[in-house]
Amino acid sequence: MLELYHWEPNTYFLKPLIALHEKRAAFTGRWFDPTAFEQFAPGWPGNTESALQLEREGPILVHDGAIISNSFFMLEYLNDALPGINLCPGGAFEQYRQRAWGQVLTAVGTGVTELGCAKYLAPVLRGIEPATLTARLQSIQPLERRQAWAAVAGGTLDEAALAGVRARLKGPIKRIESALAATPWLAGAEYSIADIDAFSLLNGLPALAPDVLNRDETPRTLEFLERVRERPAVKAALALSRTGRPEEAFVPGAEGSRWG
Numbered sequence: 193m194l195e196l197y198h199w200e201p202n203t204y205f206l207k208p209l210i211a212l213h214e215k216r217a218a219f220t221g222r223w224f225d226p227t228a229f230e231q232f233a234p235g236w237p238g239n240t241e242s243a244l245q246l247e248r249e250g251p252i253l254v255h256d257g258a259i260i261s262n263s264f265f266m267l268e269y270l271n272d273a274l275p276g277i278n279l280c281p282g283g284a285f286e287q288y289r290q291r292a293w294g295q296v297l298t299a300v301g302t303g304v305t306e307l308g309c310a311k312y313l314a315p316v317l318r319g320i321e322p323a324t325l326t327a328r329l330q331s332i333q334p335l336e337r338r339q340a341w342a343a344v345a346g347g348t349l350d351e352a353a354l355a356g357v358r359a360r361l362k363g364p365i366k367r368i369e370s371a372l373a374a375t376p377w378l379a380g381a382e383y384s385i386a387d388i389d390a391f392s393l394l395n396g397l398p399a400l401a402p403d404v405l406n407r408d409e410t411p412r413t414l415e416f417l418e419r420v421r422e423r424p425a426v427k428a429a430l431a432l433s434r435t436g437r438p439e440e441a442f443v444p445g446a447e448g449s450r451w452g
Contacts, residue, residue, distance in 0.1 A: 305445030
């Protein structure tokens, strides 16, 4: 049995949804709302690894009882475990490039989620009755995970800090733009998990940071996003949105200090 615990199709939650549809795999979707802290409910599937994963809030894949966490590793697992299209094509060098991009894109994901949380998640948390929110935050473990939620709720990212986040994103986005000048896909001549990874993290960035991703400075990256968005599997994954605004769905992402 193949189950995916997921939220709106954005960032980390979007990656496995795209891969499952690319593989044309039958799976059971287990929808949850992390902004309502449903991932802490009794009976939630988990183990030590999933509790400590750096992406914190999900998604979680359960395959015949085995629990798989971390969305990039999940992409590799789905490619190896399921029949269908090969999402890790090429030889050793191309597969090395896919993993190398995974490292670069983790830093991108950290910045994107910081911007998204400041714009979209913070108002949601401010709408929760303060005593209720405090009680929920105090129950979160481990401490780093609790602190990430508390930072968003407390509005610690002011405009100066957000400007710094946008500035830090320009370097890796420039690398993506340069790579797409050399090859049609990030890891080479063929579509791969590197492209799923990049699209999932970058899809909402033009609205969050138009100074970082725009037609003048990053035309190839925007064309890449448009090209991936037209894939049937990507359309199917995005169509799973319940709000109609998946690009506004954010929770605290990977801990940048522990990925450095």
